[in-house]
Amino acid sequence: MLRTASIAVILSVFFSGCAVTKVPQPTGGSKADGTVHLSYEYGSFEQPTVDEEAALRKAQQRCQAWGYDDADAFGGAVEQCQQSNQYGCTRYFVTMTYQCMD
Template identity: 50%
Template sequence: MKMKTTIMLGAVAILTACASPKKLVATGGSRADGTVKMSYEYGLFETPQVNTLQGAATAKQRCAAWGYKEAEPFGGATKKCINSSSSGCNRWMVTIEYQCTGTPIASR
């Protein structure tokens, strides 16, 4: 009986720790500074698989709406705990900041 319980717990742990596709979404930024913040969230037993090409394309679209030509990541990411319990953090938000590049078109 004990062996069966151990196997079941192991199977649950493996299934919940599977790769989890994540989409970067715009969560902030500044038109004046030409920056866009793109973020995704993941939980304790998730292994996030992030589509960085999708994130860069979305940041570029946001920059284009502001009159810039391109968007480039600053490099690196910030990871912030957004849900903690007595045993520690169990949900994080990861943010990548992009710089809009190219001379912006003047507002009319």
């Protein structure tokens, strides 16, 4: 009985995933359009939490390097499957867009 309970606990932890903090990194954008793309990856068993403050700082740094004063998040993100198997997607790539502002 105890062994069955232990296995159930282990399986529930395994399938619930691990919470991980992600800091998106600059992956593109356009100086002329004043947009910055920040991205991060995560696996199917991870539960990502985005460090929004760090992401905004990175976008602001990129915008300031281009001569803009500040940056603001557009809101939302685009998530793409990067790797899959017979059970579905196993690796995701997420891109967030920020607008540079004067």
